[in-house]
Amino acid sequence: MCYTYCEVSRISGGELVGFIHHYGYIGLTAILILGIVGLPLPDETILTAVGYFVYKGSLLYFPSLFFGILGGLLGITLSYALGVFIGRPLVVRYGRYIHITEKLLIRVEQYFEKYGAVTLFGGFFIPGVRHVTAIVAGLSGIPYGKFAFPSYLGVCVWVTVFITLGRFAGPQIAGITGRLTMTEAAWILAVMALSGFLGLILVKTMVNRQKS
Template sequence: MEWIHELFQQYGYYVVLVGLLLEYIALPFPGEPTLAYAGFLAHKGDLSLPILIILSFIGTSVGMTIQYFLGNKLGMPFVQKYGKYVFLTQRKIDLTRMWFDKYGYFLIFIGFFIPGVRHFTGYFAGIINLPFRRFAITIYSGALFWVSFFLIGGYWLGGNLHDIFGALEGHIGKIIFGVIVIVAITLGVRFRKQLKRALLQNAS
Protein backbone atom coordinates (compact mmCIF):
# COMPACT_ATOMS: atom_id res chain seq x y z
CA MET A 1 0.00 0.00 0.00
CA GLU A 2 3.01 2.29 0.33
CA TRP A 3 3.11 3.10 -3.36
CA ILE A 4 -0.59 4.03 -3.35
CA HIS A 5 0.10 6.30 -0.38
CA GLU A 6 2.96 7.90 -2.31
CA LEU A 7 0.67 8.54 -5.27
CA PHE A 8 -1.86 10.33 -3.08
CA GLN A 9 0.91 12.32 -1.43
CA GLN A 10 2.09 13.59 -4.80
CA TYR A 11 -1.08 13.87 -6.86
CA GLY A 12 -4.00 13.94 -4.42
CA TYR A 13 -7.42 13.72 -6.02
CA TYR A 14 -5.94 13.20 -9.49
CA VAL A 15 -5.09 9.62 -8.49
CA VAL A 16 -8.73 8.53 -8.56
CA LEU A 17 -9.80 10.79 -11.42
CA VAL A 18 -7.04 9.87 -13.87
CA GLY A 19 -6.27 6.38 -12.53
CA LEU A 20 -9.82 5.09 -12.84
CA LEU A 21 -10.27 6.67 -16.26
CA LEU A 22 -7.14 4.94 -17.56
CA GLU A 23 -8.08 1.65 -15.89
CA TYR A 24 -11.20 1.40 -18.02
CA ILE A 25 -9.39 2.23 -21.24
CA ALA A 26 -6.45 -0.16 -21.05
CA LEU A 27 -4.00 0.62 -18.23
CA PRO A 28 -3.81 -1.93 -15.40
CA PHE A 29 -4.75 0.02 -12.27
CA PRO A 30 -5.85 -1.36 -8.87
CA GLY A 31 -9.20 0.38 -8.64
CA GLU A 32 -10.60 -1.27 -5.51
CA PRO A 33 -7.57 -0.90 -3.23
CA THR A 34 -7.06 2.67 -4.40
CA LEU A 35 -10.67 3.60 -3.62
CA ALA A 36 -10.58 1.84 -0.26
CA TYR A 37 -7.36 3.58 0.71
CA ALA A 38 -8.73 6.92 -0.47
CA GLY A 39 -11.73 6.36 1.81
CA PHE A 40 -9.34 5.70 4.69
CA LEU A 41 -7.48 8.95 3.91
CA ALA A 42 -10.83 10.76 3.95
CA HIS A 43 -11.51 9.30 7.39
CA LYS A 44 -8.18 10.69 8.57
CA GLY A 45 -9.15 14.11 7.22
CA ASP A 46 -6.50 14.18 4.49
CA LEU A 47 -9.07 14.16 1.68
CA SER A 48 -12.74 15.02 1.26
CA LEU A 49 -15.07 12.03 0.87
CA PRO A 50 -17.70 13.88 -1.26
CA ILE A 51 -15.00 15.15 -3.63
CA LEU A 52 -13.51 11.66 -3.87
CA ILE A 53 -16.91 10.20 -4.76
CA ILE A 54 -17.52 12.85 -7.42
CA LEU A 55 -14.09 12.57 -9.05
CA SER A 56 -14.04 8.76 -8.89
CA PHE A 57 -17.48 8.68 -10.49
CA ILE A 58 -16.35 11.04 -13.25
CA GLY A 59 -13.17 9.06 -13.98
CA THR A 60 -15.03 5.74 -14.11
CA SER A 61 -17.91 7.12 -16.18
CA VAL A 62 -15.65 8.81 -18.73
CA GLY A 63 -13.57 5.64 -19.08
CA MET A 64 -16.68 3.52 -19.63
CA THR A 65 -18.07 6.02 -22.13
CA ILE A 66 -14.84 5.92 -24.13
CA GLN A 67 -15.03 2.11 -24.05
CA TYR A 68 -18.57 2.20 -25.41
CA PHE A 69 -17.78 4.47 -28.36
CA LEU A 70 -14.60 2.58 -29.22
CA GLY A 71 -16.59 -0.65 -29.33
CA ASN A 72 -19.46 0.97 -31.20
CA LYS A 73 -17.37 2.70 -33.85
CA LEU A 74 -14.62 0.11 -34.33
CA GLY A 75 -16.62 -3.08 -33.73
CA MET A 76 -15.33 -6.64 -33.93
CA PRO A 77 -12.34 -5.83 -36.19
CA PHE A 78 -11.00 -3.79 -33.27
CA VAL A 79 -11.51 -6.71 -30.89
CA GLN A 80 -9.85 -9.18 -33.24
CA LYS A 81 -6.82 -6.96 -33.78
CA TYR A 82 -6.33 -5.15 -30.47
CA GLY A 83 -8.61 -6.90 -28.00
CA LYS A 84 -5.81 -8.92 -26.43
CA TYR A 85 -4.23 -5.71 -25.17
CA VAL A 86 -7.32 -4.88 -23.12
CA PHE A 87 -8.11 -8.50 -22.19
CA LEU A 88 -11.02 -8.58 -24.62
CA THR A 89 -11.56 -11.67 -26.78
CA GLN A 90 -14.26 -13.03 -29.06
CA ARG A 91 -15.02 -15.73 -26.49
CA LYS A 92 -15.62 -13.13 -23.77
CA ILE A 93 -17.92 -11.18 -26.07
CA ASP A 94 -19.94 -14.31 -26.93
CA LEU A 95 -20.14 -15.39 -23.29
CA THR A 96 -21.16 -11.93 -22.12
CA ARG A 97 -23.82 -11.77 -24.83
CA MET A 98 -25.37 -15.00 -23.50
CA TRP A 99 -25.31 -13.62 -19.95
CA PHE A 100 -26.80 -10.34 -21.15
CA ASP A 101 -29.61 -12.17 -22.97
CA LYS A 102 -30.60 -13.73 -19.64
CA TYR A 103 -29.92 -10.95 -17.12
CA GLY A 104 -30.25 -7.85 -19.27
CA TYR A 105 -29.00 -4.51 -18.04
CA PHE A 106 -28.57 -5.85 -14.51
CA LEU A 107 -25.41 -7.56 -15.77
CA ILE A 108 -23.97 -4.18 -16.78
CA PHE A 109 -24.86 -2.68 -13.41
CA ILE A 110 -23.44 -5.48 -11.25
CA GLY A 111 -20.54 -6.15 -13.62
CA PHE A 112 -18.38 -3.68 -11.69
CA PHE A 113 -18.15 -6.26 -8.90
CA ILE A 114 -17.39 -9.27 -11.12
CA PRO A 115 -13.64 -9.87 -11.57
CA GLY A 116 -12.61 -9.67 -15.20
CA VAL A 117 -15.97 -8.34 -16.42
CA ARG A 118 -16.08 -4.61 -15.75
CA HIS A 119 -12.98 -3.91 -17.82
CA PHE A 120 -14.73 -4.78 -21.09
CA THR A 121 -18.40 -4.08 -20.33
CA GLY A 122 -18.31 -0.81 -22.24
CA TYR A 123 -16.65 -2.39 -25.28
CA PHE A 124 -19.27 -5.16 -25.25
CA ALA A 125 -22.16 -2.70 -25.04
CA GLY A 126 -20.80 -0.68 -27.95
CA ILE A 127 -20.06 -3.70 -30.12
CA ILE A 128 -23.60 -5.10 -29.83
CA ASN A 129 -25.06 -1.61 -30.34
CA LEU A 130 -26.92 -1.19 -27.07
CA PRO A 131 -28.82 2.12 -27.05
CA PHE A 132 -26.42 4.63 -25.52
CA ARG A 133 -29.06 6.30 -23.37
CA ARG A 134 -30.02 3.07 -21.58
CA PHE A 135 -26.38 2.02 -21.37
CA ALA A 136 -25.41 5.37 -19.85
CA ILE A 137 -28.17 5.30 -17.24
CA THR A 138 -27.20 1.78 -16.18
CA ILE A 139 -23.43 2.13 -16.29
CA TYR A 140 -23.37 5.51 -14.55
CA SER A 141 -25.63 4.19 -11.80
CA GLY A 142 -23.37 1.16 -11.41
CA ALA A 143 -20.28 3.38 -11.39
CA LEU A 144 -21.70 5.56 -8.63
CA PHE A 145 -22.63 2.53 -6.56
CA TRP A 146 -19.21 0.90 -7.10
CA VAL A 147 -17.06 3.91 -6.19
CA SER A 148 -19.30 4.76 -3.24
CA PHE A 149 -19.14 1.19 -1.95
CA PHE A 150 -15.35 1.16 -1.73
CA LEU A 151 -14.85 4.78 -0.69
CA ILE A 152 -17.50 4.75 2.02
CA GLY A 153 -16.40 1.26 3.04
CA GLY A 154 -12.84 2.50 3.51
CA TYR A 155 -14.08 5.56 5.37
CA TRP A 156 -16.44 3.63 7.64
CA LEU A 157 -14.07 0.77 8.40
CA GLY A 158 -11.31 3.26 9.11
CA GLY A 159 -13.44 4.77 11.85
CA ASN A 160 -14.57 1.51 13.41
CA LEU A 161 -11.15 -0.08 13.33
CA HIS A 162 -9.27 2.95 14.61
CA ASP A 163 -9.33 1.97 18.28
CA ILE A 164 -8.70 -1.73 17.69
CA PHE A 165 -5.85 -1.28 15.27
CA GLY A 166 -4.46 1.97 16.61
CA ALA A 167 -1.13 0.32 17.33
CA LEU A 168 -1.03 -0.99 13.76
CA GLU A 169 -1.76 2.27 12.01
CA GLY A 170 0.64 1.51 9.19
CA HIS A 171 -1.38 -1.59 8.31
CA ILE A 172 -4.93 -0.23 8.56
CA GLY A 173 -5.07 0.48 4.83
CA LYS A 174 -4.21 -3.15 4.10
CA ILE A 175 -6.84 -4.40 6.53
CA ILE A 176 -9.50 -2.16 5.00
CA PHE A 177 -8.56 -3.27 1.52
CA GLY A 178 -8.66 -6.93 2.51
CA VAL A 179 -12.08 -6.76 4.14
CA ILE A 180 -13.67 -4.82 1.31
CA VAL A 181 -12.14 -6.97 -1.41
CA ILE A 182 -13.35 -10.14 0.32
CA VAL A 183 -16.89 -8.75 0.36
CA ALA A 184 -16.71 -7.65 -3.27
CA ILE A 185 -15.21 -10.94 -4.46
CA THR A 186 -17.84 -12.90 -2.55
CA LEU A 187 -20.59 -10.95 -4.32
CA GLY A 188 -18.86 -11.35 -7.67
CA VAL A 189 -18.22 -15.09 -7.28
CA ARG A 190 -21.81 -15.77 -6.27
CA PHE A 191 -23.14 -13.90 -9.25
CA ARG A 192 -20.63 -15.54 -11.56
CA LYS A 193 -21.72 -19.00 -10.39
CA GLN A 194 -25.30 -18.09 -11.20
CA LEU A 195 -24.24 -16.95 -14.65
CA LYS A 196 -22.31 -20.18 -15.31
CA ARG A 197 -25.27 -22.24 -14.13
CA ALA A 198 -27.51 -20.34 -16.52
CA LEU A 199 -24.99 -20.84 -19.31
CA LEU A 200 -24.96 -24.61 -18.77
CA GLN A 201 -28.75 -24.68 -18.78
CA ASN A 202 -28.82 -22.79 -22.07
CA ALA A 203 -26.21 -25.13 -23.58
CA SER A 204 -28.23 -28.19 -22.63
Protein backbone atom coordinates in the same frame (compact mmCIF):
# COMPACT_ATOMS: atom_id res chain seq x y z
CA MET B 1 6.51 11.39 -10.24
CA CYS B 2 5.37 10.82 -13.81
CA TYR B 3 3.84 7.68 -15.30
CA THR B 4 2.99 6.76 -18.88
CA TYR B 5 -0.02 4.59 -19.80
CA CYS B 6 2.12 1.44 -20.07
CA GLU B 7 4.07 2.17 -16.89
CA VAL B 8 0.86 2.46 -14.85
CA SER B 9 -0.16 -1.04 -15.94
CA ARG B 10 3.08 -2.47 -14.50
CA ILE B 11 3.32 -0.74 -11.12
CA SER B 12 1.99 -2.26 -7.92
CA GLY B 13 -1.18 -1.41 -6.03
CA GLY B 14 0.91 0.32 -3.38
CA GLU B 15 2.55 2.53 -5.98
CA LEU B 16 -0.86 3.39 -7.44
CA VAL B 17 -2.06 4.40 -3.99
CA GLY B 18 1.06 6.55 -3.68
CA PHE B 19 0.25 8.07 -7.07
CA ILE B 20 -3.20 9.09 -5.81
CA HIS B 21 -1.77 10.34 -2.53
CA HIS B 22 0.64 12.52 -4.51
CA TYR B 23 -1.74 13.82 -7.19
CA GLY B 24 -4.93 13.76 -5.12
CA TYR B 25 -8.32 13.91 -6.83
CA ILE B 26 -6.89 14.26 -10.34
CA GLY B 27 -4.78 11.15 -9.78
CA LEU B 28 -7.87 9.28 -8.60
CA THR B 29 -9.79 10.29 -11.73
CA ALA B 30 -6.94 9.27 -14.04
CA ILE B 31 -6.41 5.87 -12.41
CA LEU B 32 -10.11 4.99 -12.59
CA ILE B 33 -10.34 5.97 -16.25
CA LEU B 34 -7.39 3.70 -17.08
CA GLY B 35 -8.66 0.86 -14.87
CA ILE B 36 -12.16 0.83 -16.34
CA VAL B 37 -10.95 1.11 -19.93
CA GLY B 38 -8.95 -2.05 -19.42
CA LEU B 39 -5.67 -1.82 -17.52
CA PRO B 40 -5.39 -4.57 -14.88
CA LEU B 41 -5.56 -2.28 -11.86
CA PRO B 42 -6.91 -3.18 -8.37
CA ASP B 43 -9.74 -0.64 -8.57
CA GLU B 44 -11.59 -1.75 -5.42
CA THR B 45 -8.39 -1.66 -3.39
CA ILE B 46 -7.60 1.80 -4.72
CA LEU B 47 -11.08 3.12 -3.88
CA THR B 48 -10.88 1.63 -0.38
CA ALA B 49 -7.47 3.29 0.06
CA VAL B 50 -9.04 6.60 -0.97
CA GLY B 51 -11.60 6.08 1.78
CA TYR B 52 -8.75 5.54 4.20
CA PHE B 53 -7.17 8.82 3.07
CA VAL B 54 -10.53 10.45 3.80
CA TYR B 55 -10.44 8.97 7.29
CA LYS B 56 -6.90 10.27 7.81
CA GLY B 57 -7.87 13.74 6.56
CA SER B 58 -5.63 13.70 3.46
CA LEU B 59 -8.70 13.82 1.18
CA LEU B 60 -12.29 14.99 1.67
CA TYR B 61 -15.22 12.60 1.41
CA PHE B 62 -17.52 14.34 -1.06
CA PRO B 63 -14.77 15.57 -3.43
CA SER B 64 -13.40 12.00 -3.40
CA LEU B 65 -16.82 10.68 -4.38
CA PHE B 66 -17.19 13.33 -7.07
CA PHE B 67 -13.82 12.72 -8.73
CA GLY B 68 -14.09 8.96 -8.28
CA ILE B 69 -17.48 8.94 -9.99
CA LEU B 70 -16.17 11.32 -12.66
CA GLY B 71 -13.32 8.93 -13.45
CA GLY B 72 -15.72 6.01 -13.58
CA LEU B 73 -18.14 7.85 -15.86
CA LEU B 74 -15.40 8.93 -18.25
CA GLY B 75 -13.87 5.44 -18.30
CA ILE B 76 -17.11 3.59 -18.95
CA THR B 77 -18.19 6.11 -21.62
CA LEU B 78 -14.84 5.76 -23.38
CA SER B 79 -15.22 1.97 -23.32
CA TYR B 80 -18.69 2.25 -24.87
CA ALA B 81 -17.34 4.59 -27.57
CA LEU B 82 -14.57 2.11 -28.38
CA GLY B 83 -17.19 -0.56 -29.00
CA VAL B 84 -19.29 1.75 -31.18
CA PHE B 85 -16.59 3.34 -33.32
CA ILE B 86 -13.76 0.79 -33.45
CA GLY B 87 -15.75 -2.37 -34.03
CA ARG B 88 -15.21 -6.00 -33.09
CA PRO B 89 -12.27 -6.89 -35.40
CA LEU B 90 -10.06 -4.13 -33.98
CA VAL B 91 -11.23 -4.78 -30.41
CA VAL B 92 -10.30 -8.45 -30.77
CA ARG B 93 -7.00 -7.62 -32.49
CA TYR B 94 -5.75 -4.97 -30.06
CA GLY B 95 -7.80 -5.75 -26.97
CA ARG B 96 -5.26 -8.27 -25.76
CA TYR B 97 -3.00 -5.36 -24.80
CA ILE B 98 -5.57 -4.35 -22.18
CA HIS B 99 -6.63 -7.92 -21.29
CA ILE B 100 -9.72 -8.04 -23.53
CA THR B 101 -9.88 -11.40 -25.30
CA GLU B 102 -12.36 -13.02 -27.67
CA LYS B 103 -13.23 -15.50 -24.90
CA LEU B 104 -14.01 -12.69 -22.46
CA LEU B 105 -16.15 -10.87 -25.05
CA ILE B 106 -18.18 -14.02 -25.65
CA ARG B 107 -18.61 -14.52 -21.91
CA VAL B 108 -19.98 -11.01 -21.42
CA GLU B 109 -22.22 -11.34 -24.49
CA GLN B 110 -23.74 -14.41 -22.85
CA TYR B 111 -24.40 -12.31 -19.74
CA PHE B 112 -26.22 -9.79 -21.93
CA GLU B 113 -28.33 -12.53 -23.52
CA LYS B 114 -29.31 -13.85 -20.11
CA TYR B 115 -29.62 -10.71 -17.99
CA GLY B 116 -29.92 -7.86 -20.49
CA ALA B 117 -28.97 -4.35 -19.38
CA VAL B 118 -28.77 -5.51 -15.76
CA THR B 119 -25.28 -6.70 -16.76
CA LEU B 120 -24.21 -3.07 -17.16
CA PHE B 121 -25.09 -2.36 -13.52
CA GLY B 122 -23.92 -5.59 -11.91
CA GLY B 123 -20.77 -5.86 -14.01
CA PHE B 124 -19.09 -3.16 -11.93
CA PHE B 125 -18.85 -5.56 -9.01
CA ILE B 126 -17.16 -8.29 -11.08
CA PRO B 127 -13.41 -7.63 -11.52
CA GLY B 128 -12.27 -8.20 -15.08
CA VAL B 129 -15.79 -7.79 -16.45
CA ARG B 130 -16.76 -4.17 -15.79
CA HIS B 131 -14.51 -2.72 -18.49
CA VAL B 132 -15.82 -5.20 -21.07
CA THR B 133 -19.57 -4.71 -20.53
CA ALA B 134 -19.51 -1.21 -22.01
CA ILE B 135 -17.46 -2.32 -25.03
CA VAL B 136 -19.89 -5.19 -25.66
CA ALA B 137 -22.81 -2.76 -25.32
CA GLY B 138 -21.21 -0.58 -27.99
CA LEU B 139 -20.47 -3.55 -30.25
CA SER B 140 -24.05 -4.78 -29.85
CA GLY B 141 -25.53 -1.47 -30.95
CA ILE B 142 -27.31 -0.79 -27.66
CA PRO B 143 -28.54 2.85 -27.83
CA TYR B 144 -26.63 5.29 -25.65
CA GLY B 145 -29.72 6.08 -23.56
CA LYS B 146 -30.24 2.42 -22.64
CA PHE B 147 -26.54 2.03 -21.94
CA ALA B 148 -26.11 5.19 -19.86
CA PHE B 149 -28.68 4.76 -17.08
CA PRO B 150 -27.67 1.33 -15.70
CA SER B 151 -23.96 1.96 -16.35
CA TYR B 152 -23.81 5.38 -14.72
CA LEU B 153 -25.91 4.17 -11.80
CA GLY B 154 -23.46 1.27 -11.41
CA VAL B 155 -20.54 3.73 -11.32
CA CYS B 156 -22.19 5.80 -8.58
CA VAL B 157 -22.99 2.80 -6.39
CA TRP B 158 -19.63 1.09 -6.94
CA VAL B 159 -17.52 4.17 -6.12
CA THR B 160 -19.69 5.15 -3.15
CA VAL B 161 -19.63 1.66 -1.63
CA PHE B 162 -15.84 1.20 -1.71
CA ILE B 163 -14.82 4.71 -0.71
CA THR B 164 -17.33 4.58 2.15
CA LEU B 165 -16.04 1.15 3.13
CA GLY B 166 -12.52 2.57 3.37
CA ARG B 167 -13.81 5.51 5.40
CA PHE B 168 -15.61 3.28 7.88
CA ALA B 169 -12.73 0.79 8.04
CA GLY B 170 -10.23 3.58 8.68
CA PRO B 171 -10.15 3.06 12.46
CA GLN B 172 -9.48 -0.66 12.00
CA ILE B 173 -6.81 -0.03 9.38
CA ALA B 174 -5.08 2.52 11.61
CA GLY B 175 -5.64 0.48 14.75
CA ILE B 176 -7.49 3.27 16.56
CA THR B 177 -11.11 4.26 17.14
CA GLY B 178 -12.85 6.91 15.05
CA ARG B 179 -16.40 7.78 14.05
CA LEU B 180 -18.23 9.77 11.44
CA THR B 181 -20.15 12.84 12.46
CA MET B 182 -23.94 12.60 12.41
CA THR B 183 -24.06 14.81 9.30
CA GLU B 184 -21.57 12.64 7.42
CA ALA B 185 -23.38 9.45 8.43
CA ALA B 186 -26.73 10.88 7.35
CA TRP B 187 -25.39 11.82 3.92
CA ILE B 188 -23.75 8.44 3.43
CA LEU B 189 -26.89 6.53 4.40
CA ALA B 190 -29.04 8.74 2.19
CA VAL B 191 -26.78 8.25 -0.85
CA MET B 192 -26.50 4.49 -0.36
CA ALA B 193 -30.23 4.08 0.30
CA LEU B 194 -31.12 6.08 -2.82
CA SER B 195 -28.59 4.14 -4.93
CA GLY B 196 -29.90 0.82 -3.64
CA PHE B 197 -33.50 1.86 -4.28
CA LEU B 198 -32.74 2.95 -7.85
CA GLY B 199 -30.78 -0.25 -8.41
CA LEU B 200 -33.71 -2.39 -7.29
CA ILE B 201 -36.06 -0.48 -9.60
CA LEU B 202 -33.66 -0.98 -12.48
CA VAL B 203 -33.29 -4.72 -11.86
CA LYS B 204 -37.05 -5.20 -11.51
CA THR B 205 -37.73 -3.23 -14.69
CA MET B 206 -35.18 -5.16 -16.71
CA VAL B 207 -36.39 -8.55 -15.42
CA ASN B 208 -39.99 -7.65 -16.31
CA ARG B 209 -38.90 -6.66 -19.82
CA GLN B 210 -37.08 -9.94 -20.19
CA LYS B 211 -40.24 -11.86 -19.24
CA SER B 212 -42.58 -9.86 -21.52
